[in-house]
Amino acid sequence: MKLHDLQPTPGSRKNRKRVGRGPGGTDKTAGRGHKGQKARSGAGKGQFFEGGRSRLIARLPKRGFNNVGTTYEIVKLGQLEGIEGTTEINREALEILGLVRRRDRPVKLLVGGELSRALTIHVDAASQSAVKAVEAAGGKVVLPAAPTETQAEAAKAE
Template identity: 60%
Template structure:
């Protein structure tokens, strides 16, 4: 027996009914009744259609503030103690070190805690106080090119 000779058991597979494609299989109207919007291809008005009036979602009042911004994976200075002082840390190191669970978010460095070693950090964003603490310890914070570009645009 060869792979190209395999066939399903007789009666175990059935072709789907191609509704609305002529008389094939279900004769004439293909199970859609006679005329009208529901008998046409692409029929239907959507789940929230209410006969032409404004939908409930658009009639309800909109309240509050929806912040549509960048959601960062946050790393504090106290979290850096698990790495060797003097090491260069980037995205992959943070994932291996267990500081980041979701690899889809950009990384932001925050100043909570103290830092003892001189680290070189490659992050997407950092607070000014975090950068100051790292540089005071003899380290360096390298922001990604996108972030540096937006910082220069703000200063200009």
């Protein structure tokens, strides 16, 4: 006997009934009985359905920390070092260079490398160490101004 000669004993293996696939062998109701929820395509009560009471996962206490914070597009100083021909860097320039991809996310500047020349960088957020590194190289980081109370009141009035 060799490996390619192995096969199950005749009659010990049976093909499963493929229900809901038309009249191919099972005819008419396709092996699903008559009408009702379980006879429909895609039907069923779901994996965690418990007869109408609250699911176990909903009854368990919620624990731990869930940070629903802002997700940033990250730009590092080392990536800006190779940019030639400009001293002013904003979001549009970062998008053209391929350093920022998602328009729905704000841009944050992090250290990650050295910066040897003076640049003016316009970003939405920056780490303190990144701001210090840019200023040490003779440049500056421009962040959006936080709205004052009068601007917030004016926005509500509109």
